Amino acid sequence: MRHKGAFQASKSAIACGVWLRERAARGSETGVKRRPQAGRFYIKMDDLIYFRTPNSKISYLSRTLKDGPEKDLVEEFISIQKQKLSSSSRHGYTLFIEPKLDVGFPDVVIVRFSRSVMAKWSPSRMPLDLTSLKILSHLFYAGPISIDKLKTDLGFVDPVLGQRLNSLQEAKLIYRKGDLYRAYSFRETFAVREVIAIEAKMSDIFGAICQASKNKWFATSSYILTPSLRPTPRVASRCGDLGIGIYGLKRLDFTEILRPRPHELPKSYVTLLLNEWIGRKIFDGSGV
Numbered sequence: 031m032r033h034k035g036a037f038q039a040s041k042s043a044i045a046c047g048v049w050l051r052e053r054a055a056r057g058s059e060t061g062v063k064r065r066p067q068a069g070r071f072y073i074k075m076d077d078l079i080y081f082r083t084p085n086s087k088i089s090y091l092s093r094t095l096k097d098g099p100e101k102d103l104v105e106e107f108i109s110i111q112k113q114k115l116s117s118s119s120r121h122g123y124t125l126f127i128e129p130k131l132d133v134g135f136p137d138v139v140i141v142r143f144s145r146s147v148m149a150k151w152s153p154s155r156m157p158l159d160l161t162s163l164k165i166l167s168h169l170f171y172a173g174p175i176s177i178d179k180l181k182t183d184l185g186f187v188d189p190v191l192g193q194r195l196n197s198l199q200e201a202k203l204i205y206r207k208g209d210l211y212r213a214y215s216f217r218e219t220f221a222v223r224e225v226i227a228i229e230a231k232m233s234d235i236f237g238a239i240c241q242a243s244k245n246k247w248f249a250t251s252s253y254i255l256t257p258s259l260r261p262t263p264r265v266a267s268r269c270g271d272l273g274i275g276i277y278g279l280k281r282l283d284f285t286e287i288l289r290p291r292p293h294e295l296p297k298s299y300v301t302l303l304l305n306e307w308i309g310r311k312i313f314d315g316s317g318v
Contacts, residue, residue, distance in 0.1 A: 078115055079124040079308060088310035089159075091130035095137075099257075103279060104137050104230050107255055110284050111140065120145060121223065124308050131300050133244045137255070138228040141304055148221035151309035155201045158306060161186070162194040163299040166203055166213060170297040174210040216297055222305045225295065228277065230255040235265050242274045248300035251290040253277050259285060 084091050095101040108125065115123045126139040168184060169175060175183075180191060195211060198204040204213050213219075227245035231238035231254065238254040245252040252274050259278040261269075266288060269276055273291030277284070295301065 078112060079122065079311060081124065081126045081129065081307065081311070085311075088156075088307060088314055090307050090311075092126070093128050093130065093135055095128060100230055100232050103232065103255065103257055106282070107228065107230065107277070107279055107284075108138065110279075111138075115140070122148070124304075126304070126307075129304075129307075131248070131303070133247060133300065134241060136227045136241070136245050137230045139249070139304065140224075140226040140228075141222055141308065142224040143221040143305070143308060144223055145221075147218065148309060148312065150219075151221070151313060152201060153313055155203070155306060156310060156313070158197060158201060159194075160299065160303065161190065162197055163302045163306070165191070165194050166198055167297055167299040167302055169204060169211060169213040170216055174207070174212045176209050177211065180211070220302065220305045221308070222295065222301060224251075225249040225301060225304065227252045228255050229253070232257055235261070236268070239265070239268055239272065239274060242269075243272050246273070246293070246296075248296055248298045248304070250295050251275060251292050253290060255279060259283060259287065261287060 081090060081092065083094075095104055104127075108127070111125065115125070121142050122145050124141040124143065126136075126141070128135045128137060129139060165180065165184065165186070168180070172179075172183065177191065177195070180186070180195075181188075184191075186194075195204070195206075199206065202214065203219055204211055206212075225248060227242065227249040229238045229242045229245065229252070235254065235256060238256070242252045242254050253276065254269065254274060255277045257278075257280050259280050261276055261278070266276065269288055273293070274288075275286065275290030276288040278287045279285075
């Protein structure tokens with residue numbers, strides 16, 4: 031498999047919970063300081079952080095897989111991946127099942143994230159909404175920008191824009207220098223390092239390809255998952271043209287038929303949202 035970080039075989043047991051505690055003592059070597067709060071937070075992120083059902087406490091929405099052959103295909107894929115996803119001291123992994131995103135409900139989304147950066151996640155980020163993340167995403171792409179230019183580019187009115195900019199500053203994600211707003215470094219403030227989206231279909235393969243193409247907006251790699259180990263030349267050609275990978279899964283025989291064309295991690299607000307859901311779940315400590 032080509033995604034060495036996300037798909038290495040492992041015999042380690044997979045746990046599906048998170049644990050977090052705060053201590054004020056400064057002497058521990060393992061402590062990670064969080065700003066703007068005083069003290070240190072110590073965080074343990076289990077091998078696999080699992081999102082399957084909605085959780086209003088962290089504003090996470092998803093839908094339930096419908097009973098049928100497609101659900102069986104997805105569940106079998108999840109079972110295989112739970113054994114293959116391998117954590118390390120540097121990286122952790124999250125598995126989302128049909129999260130509600132602006133591009134739809136991708137069947138499975140796998141996220142690899144930096145443990146050290148995620149440990150800096152601050153509870154001041156908990157209130158950030160999708161509008162805030164849209165503004166932040168624009169700052170990542172547009173660079174230093176004035177509030178008037180933000181109004182023109184995004185079409186937000188003063189109260190909305192001003193409130194969100196204040197929230198982003200309080201969360202230490204952006205800062206103001208003169209008349210310009212700037213975002214802090216993406217790699218230092220967002221832990222996501224790789225996003226793999228999988229779209230499963232039993233029969234409407236070209237429908238899956240269409241959705242997989244949309245998923246490239248937030249993912250570094252996008253796949254379709256089919257119950258066939260030998261896709262037609264037309265399917266393979268179309269996926270190749272779009273840079274989409276193909277997984278085949280039939281009676282526990284699982285293979286990567288076509289590797290996707292990977293690209294740089296997008297800084298879309300959907301990518302940012304996945305990061306925030308992980309941070310909120312770890313901080314809140316609630317099951318999802």
